[in-house]
Amino acid sequence: MEAFFKTHKYLVEHTDAPVRRALMDEIDWSDRLIGIKGTRGVGKTTFLLQYAKENFKADDRKCLYVNMNNFYFQGRGIADFAADFYNHGGEVLLIDQVFKQPEWSRELRLCYDHCPGLKIVFTGSSVMRLKDENPELNGIVESYNLRGFSFREYLNLLTGSNLPIYSLDDILEHHEDIATGIIGEHHDVPEYFQSYLHHGFYPFFLEHRNFEENLLKTMNMMTEVDILLIKQIELKYLTKIKKLFYLLALDGAKAPNISNLAHDISTSRATVMNYIKYLSDARLINMIYNPGDEFPKKPAKIMMHNPNLLYAIYPIVARTQEVMETFFVNTLWKDHKVHQTGKDACYMVDDDRCCRIVDAAANSRLRNTAKTIYAEYNTPSGIGRDNHVPLWLFGLLY
Incomplete structure (x- = not known):
């Protein structure tokens, strides 16, 4: 636990959000379980750390930021860790990339039930459907979207x-x-x-790196991690999803020809529609419908997300x-x-x-x-x- 507090202190002290996001004032921070979804690269990590910086001193042990990328959590669940933090006076646990933890929704439910005085704010991919796909969170989680x-x-x-x-x-x-x-x-x-x-x-235009190359890397991560991992799609289908996205981009903003796309990526029309929905959930494309229509109908137009x-x-x-x-x-x-x-x-x-x-x-x-x-x-x-x-x-x- 000491190592996590040390990392938290360093990150909070060195966080300097370039601009205060409007979402910070839209969230009801009195809720006990808050999910922050958003496209990869829009600044979810900075958002969590900025919240900690605005509300707690860097060495205040009532608040703790952890990232599920840490290999430590391969051997210890969120609920067990949260209970330990809570029993030692913890009040706010900030969990980054919660979907990296197996059975994360069940673990969050255990935290909610067994740690009544603990607030958890977690980040996840825009692909996640917090309530529709995780019934154990219905009625207890409030979900927000952080945009670019x-x-x-x-x-x-x-x-x-x-x-x-x-x-x-x-x-x-x-x-x-x-x-x-x-x-x-x-x-x-x-x-x-x-x-x-x-x-x-995307906030990473502020970094001293080639923006286009950084964005391409981010786009690949959206398909390779956000879509494949969260939707539990086999790796062998990744090339089909990437090719579909590229074909949609080449076609420009217009109605998609589902039959031609199915032929081009060697799959069924139904699978093409599912892949299009995944790309939309990942905030790579936008699907625009005629009034009264919605998925799974074919959209009237597909365009890039931004x-x-x-x-x-x-x-x-x-x-x-x-x-x-x-x-x-x-x-x-x-x-x-x-x-x-x-x-x-x-x-x-x-x-x-x-x-x-x-x-x-x-x-x-x-x-x-x-x-x-x-x-x-x-x-x-x-x-x-x-x-x-x-x-x-x-x-x-x-």
């Missing part, structure tokens, strides 16, 4: 600003005032937006329109429903708002309607008017 950086968080980090979160209603009703205020302070917002689309979603992925897959040339639509869908998805409509570049948000993503220069030549919200990129001033809203403003939603 929003454009707001990215801009705050690089400019030292403190831009607040805006609701969708705020943006649609007051976008001219909001954009004018921000552009007045930061004239280069459009340049920051372009760099965010390329490399701003724009950064489009720049990392060779030899794809990231088309500007596709990048902008990918950004829009991804940033809206946190708190809103997004469906495909029958028109190109048009999406239905929350079943009542039709949004079209367009190039501002091209849109000036199109016939516009008052009922449509035009999310525009390449706006000369970065500021919109009426129902023409600068696309970058939607990056302030979280």
Whole structure:
């Protein structure tokens, strides 16, 4: 136990979160069992350590961070370790990568039942279905998702600003005032937006390593660990899943041809649909449906999960329109429903708002309607008017 406290102290003292994540204030920290899910690489470990740093002194033995990658836990279960920590005055146990522990959900249930004064906060993959696939946790676990950086968080980090979160209603009703205020302070917002689309979603852009190579490594880990390990898929099927992802990326944002994909990776249509769902759960792709449809029906469109992925897959040339639509869908998805409509570049948000993503220069030549919200990129001033809203403003939603 002493070795773990020593490691905890060192990690907390050397943790310096580049930006305070909005999720920190959304979680009800009074709950006893809290799960933090998220895409690999979005900063879940830093999030746990930042929580410890904000609420406990580094040498306070009431709080302890442990990582299930430690070989120690191959010979000792979570419940046994947690009970020892609890009996020595422990109050908050932070468990990183909980899925690396065999029977982790049963172990967490034992902790909950036998250590009534212990709070456990654990991280896991976005592929995990905490309640659906782990009935022993139903009714006792509260699950949250940590996403990659929003454009707001990215801009705050690089400019030292403190831009607040805006609701969708705020943006649609007051976008001219909001954009004018921000552009007045930061004239280069459009340049920051372009760099965010390329490399701003994953926090590891701050590391002194090649971003694309790091992202490719992360994408491979998503398939090799998050999908295969958690979904318990045999290793021999890994190449099929990777090839499917690559084919979907090459096809671009459109409806998938399931029969052709099944032929290309030598499997059944049903298996292709399952693999697509796994890729979606891993936050490698987004599946967009027509209103009223959902899995296991074929999606109306498949696109990459976030724009950064489009720049990392060779030899794809990231088309500007596709990048902008990918950004829009991804940033809206946190708190809103997004469906495909029958028109190109048009999406239905929350079943009542039709949004079209367009190039501002091209849109000036199109016939516009008052009922449509035009999310525009390449706006000369970065500021919109009426129902023409600068696309970058939607990056302030979280």
